[in-house]
Amino acid sequence: MAHLTVLTVPDLRLRSKALPVVAVDDDIRCLMKDMLETMYSDDGAGLAATQVGIHKRVLVLDLEEHAPGLGPLKIANPEIIWRSKETQKNWEACLSVPGQSALVERFVSIRLRYLDQDNRQQEKDFHDWASVCLQHEIDHLDGILYVDHLSKIKRQMLIEKAQKFKKNKKEIVTL
Numbered sequence: 216m217a218h219l220t221v222l223t224v225p226d227l228r229l230r231s232k233a234l235p236v237v238a239v240d241d242d243i244r245c246l247m248k249d250m251l252e253t254m255y256s257d258d259g260a261g262l263a264a265t266q267v268g269i270h271k272r273v274l275v276l277d278l279e280e281h282a283p284g285l286g287p288l289k290i291a292n293p294e295i296i297w298r299s300k301e302t303q304k305n306w307e308a309c310l311s312v313p314g315q316s317a318l319v320e321r322f323v324s325i326r327l328r329y330l331d332q333d334n335r336q337q338e339k340d341f342h343d344w345a346s347v348c349l350q351h352e353i354d355h356l357d358g359i360l361y362v363d364h365l366s367k368i369k370r371q372m373l374i375e376k377a378q379k380f381k382k383n384k385k386e387i388v389t390l
């Protein structure tokens with residue numbers, strides 16, 4: 216298994232739009248496995264391929280802690296085919312914007328069509344935390360970060376703070 220490097224702001228590769236996969240084959244399954252491994256070791260709940268510089272519509276998440284039964288999910292070509300009218304503000308954080316968090320408005324429920332790890336098409340409803348996480352990860356595949364949902368001033372402030380956070384963290388590690 217390989218540990219992948221998670222890109223952080225302001226890396227422009229985070230702004231690329233990912234392309235759909237043709238099929239979930241062994242290569243994609245291997246990528247999903249590496250992404251999960253990377254996500255666990257970096258203490259994240261979700262990770263999109265864009266965040267490791269691979270521009271394929273693949274994401275992984277593990278919400279078992281918050282939503283039992285939603286343990287490791289491996290998803291390709293996710294497509295939101297329905298959104299609830301109801302929205303909700305939740306605190307979000309992101310491995311690509313290290314050390315920061317902010318309140319972001321999201322749809323409470325979504326219906327997702329996607330390919331699972333066995334290349335089978337699935338359609339499933341997700342609510343609350345799972346819905347929020349999926350919207351966050353799907354945004355990544357379109358080159359969008361959660362800070363883009365905030366005001367310009369707040370966004371710039373969080374990006375600057377994230378860069379400082381990463382720099383200081385590195386200095387501590389190398390001492």
Ligand SMILES: [Zn+2]
Pocket residue numbers: 308309310311351352355
């Ligand atoms: Zn993120």
